[in-house]
Amino acid sequence: MTIDAVSKEFDVSKDTLRYWERIGLLPKIKRNSSGYRDYSEMDMNWVFYIKVLRNAGMSIEALFEFVELFRSEDNTNDYRKQLLIEQRDLLLKEVEERQKTISYLSYKIDHFEDHTLNYENEKLVYHAKDEKGD
């Protein structure tokens, strides 16, 4: 598959695909007789994988660990699975943080009329455990 097709298939710019390959996130892509990239099925899987995890906010740095672990022979599946679990839990924590801000904003919206900014009160609201307290 050509770089243009892959770019369209996954909605990732051609430059980004070349960049990911250059820094080693993607493996060296095979070339056709003209030196153009020809992506294999496996390459596409990696593009999908990397895109999903990048979209979820995983850093390039973290993705290196990921990619390395899944490519190297001398790692057990248990270890790989553990990494997946770790990354999921990391994402879960991040989502929890976002949720806190969302309910804080909801509080501000619901109590808009009596709102005068007061960080001491709002700190309490912000850090209140997920109880729909009014």
Added chain:
Amino acid sequence: MTIDAVSKEFDVSKDTLRYWERIGLLPKIKRNSSGYRDYSEMDMNWVFYIKVLRNAGMSIEALFEFVELFRSEDNTNDYRKQLLIEQRDLLLKEVEERQKTISYLSYKIDHFEDHTLNYENEKLVYHAKDEKGD
């Protein structure tokens, strides 16, 4: 309150506090006789507010709109409230995206044994709940 105290109270570096003020996210902070910053209660409210929204991933750009709207006289509360709602909904969407990746990772974890990377299948998994697809 001194810059050092504010920095500690909100866990935001002094440099960042000066930076936020310089670019206009924070108002001009009053100075004491030595020219040192002396943060008022209102200033602290803004620090809290900005910190919460930054932590939630809101860009400086978006925060400008926010701050301006809440500072200017000629805007109705309705308009301000609308902005809060918009920002909350934006955050909600982002969280939904993250959730999708979380359940995708959960799927990968649960089906680890029979896993061979295959983006066509996994795309389906990833977009399972989200009928629209791309």
Added chain:
DNA sequence: ACTTGCCTTGAAGTGGACTTAAAGGTTTAG
């Protein structure tokens, strides 16, 4: 053959959000 447009590379540039440096004034402990 020419033109248009896609592909290649390495290097340099961009944008966002700080962070650090340099040079100096102020406060406080001994």
Added chain:
DNA sequence: CTAAACCTTTAAGTCCACTTCAAGGCAAGT
């Protein structure tokens, strides 16, 4: 009084993740 430990400013530097540029090779239409 002196030195450490604060504070001030403006300007330059850093980090991340691309993105754009420059110079050229390859391919398809007319």
